[in-house]
Amino acid sequence: MDRRLIIEHIPRLRRYARALVGDRYVADDLVQDTLERAWNKFYLWRPGSDLRAWLFTIMHNVFVNQARRRRYEIEQAMDELPAVAVRATQGEQLELEDVDRVLRSLSVDQREVVLLVAVEQLTYEQVSRTLDIPIGTVMSRLSRARERMRQLLGGHGVMPLKVVK
Amino acid sequence: MKPVAEAELHAYVDGGLSEGAKAEIEAWLRAHPEDAEKMRAYAEQNALLRSLYDQVLDEPVPAALLAVHPRGWRRYSAAAVIFALGLGLGWLVRGEFITPQVVPVSFARQAATAHVVYAPEVRHPVEVAANDEEHLVGWLSKRLGTTLKAPKLAPLGYELVGGRLLSGLQGPVAQFMYQDGRGQRLTLYISKQRGEPRDTAFRFSQEDRVSVFYWVDGDYGYALSGEVKRDQLLQVAEVVYKQLNP
Numbered sequence: 001m002d003r004r005l006i007i008e009h010i011p012r013l014r015r016y017a018r019a020l021v022g023d024r025y026v027a028d029d030l031v032q033d034t035l036e037r038a039w040n041k042f043y044l045w046r047p048g049s050d051l052r053a054w055l056f057t058i059m060h061n062v063f064v065n066q067a068r069r070r071r072y073e074i075e076q077a078m079d080e081l082p083a084v085a086v087r088a089t090q091g092e093q094l095e096l097e098d099v100d101r102v103l104r105s106l107s108v109d110q111r112e113v114v115l116l117v118a119v120e121q122l123t124y125e126q127v128s129r130t131l132d133i134p135i136g137t138v139m140s141r142l143s144r145a146r147e148r149m150r151q152l153l154g155g156h157g158v159m160p161l162k163v164v165k
Numbered sequence: 166m167k168p169v170a171e172a173e174l175h176a177y178v179d180g181g182l183s184e185g186a187k188a189e190i191e192a193w194l195r196a197h198p199e200d201a202e203k204m205r206a207y208a209e210q211n212a213l214l215r216s217l218y219d220q221v222l223d224e225p226v227p228a229a230l231l232a233v234h235p236r237g238w239r240r241y242s243a244a245a246v247i248f249a250l251g252l253g254l255g256w257l258v259r260g261e262f263i264t265p266q267v268v269p270v271s272f273a274r275q276a277a278t279a280h281v282v283y284a285p286e287v288r289h290p291v292e293v294a295a296n297d298e299e300h301l302v303g304w305l306s307k308r309l310g311t312t313l314k315a316p317k318l319a320p321l322g323y324e325l326v327g328g329r330l331l332s333g334l335q336g337p338v339a340q341f342m343y344q345d346g347r348g349q350r351l352t353l354y355i356s357k358q359r360g361e362p363r364d365t366a367f368r369f370s371q372e373d374r375v376s377v378f379y380w381v382d383g384d385y386g387y388a389l390s391g392e393v394k395r396d397q398l399l400q401v402a403e404v405v406y407k408q409l410n411p
Contacts, residue, residue, distance in 0.1 A: 007226075010230055011226060015221040015222055018221050019214070019217070028227060035230065036233055096213060114214070118211040119215055124175075124181070142175055146175075153210075
């Protein structure tokens with residue numbers, strides 16, 4: 001078994017975990033749990049198949065199980081966020097913060113789909129396999145998530161964001 | 166113009182369409198400014214999310230993540246390291262009657278064992294974190310019966326993570342942990358020595374993958390451990406020594 005195969009993917013696993021849970025240390029713990037699971041199940045991976053998608057699947061399962069079992073603190077913090085929480089901002093840095101807040105206001109189901117499509121740039125078929133949901137569900141979650149983000153962000157793109165009440 | 170499926174519009178945003186299909190969608194969007202505005206907003210969401218999180222790719226991967234191995238293998242390996250160190254320790258204790266150098270050598274092994282046990286820890290590397298440094302140093306000083314100092318290694322790129330109290334062959338031991346930007350960790354292991362106060366020169370010991378520089382200064386022994394090259398560790402050890410003996 002070649003460790004380098006998995007190690008190569010660690011930066012992208014960290015990126016996805018960070019986007020998913022927000023907190024750096026919680027995210028790295030998720031990556032560590034994912035790597036341990038991956039090593040122990042490595043014999044199940046078919047050489048030649050998409051290792052990255054396989055690793056994302058493991059991370060998804062670890063994340064969902066942990067969230068179900070003891071709910072990440074981050075999830076609780078998220079629930080306390082008001083549903084609509086975008087301030088009027090100017091400048092790119094603040095806009096990025098707003099995007100992050102809006103991302104956290106999405107349900108975990110929607111957030112996973114948006115991140116796998118937008119940040120990880122998986123195809124819809126890959127997302128469907130990774131999350132083990134039908135492609136129609138991928139599309140409906142993607143559509144709802146994007147529309148919600150658009151509304152919360154005011155839909156004005158690079159223009160100063162509108163205050164949403 | 167035949168209506169386009171919403172899925173096609175998303176695929177357009179995500180670059181998943183053939184040239185032909187793309188041209189069709191573009192024609193649709195020209196005729197439907199509301200959809201065009203939505204797709205522009207979605208594309209921008211993609212770009213914003215990427216610019217938020219792509220920076221994670223450039224961060225150095227923490228050493229603790231690189232150190233993840235198959236669980237069985239890791240258990241076996243940690244156990245093997247500790248077993249090997251124990252064997253060596255047993256042999257040295259036997260040799261104690263022969264050579265007075267026993268304590269410092271076994272001391273390096275104890276330090277290396279403690280390093281191997283705690284340095285890979287992601288969740289609980291220390292008992293008291295560096296943000297409570299005053300409490301940490303006060304507490305460990307009290308337990309070791311001396312005034313300790315946590316050396317400042319920031320100029321060498323190592324920040325204090327925190328510390329913990331351990332039990333060693335000679336009683337309580339203080340362990341300070343440091344980490345650099347790449348997640349490389351060093352530990353400083355301090356314990357009271359048996360016998361008359363004395364001073365020794367720096368000694369170096371390679372304990373499996375762990376390099377250790379150790380020395381005795383009066384009543385206390387110090388060991389600096391890390392999975393780094395001897396030269397790099399020596400540089401840090403010298404700074405530690407100078408700060409503790411101004």
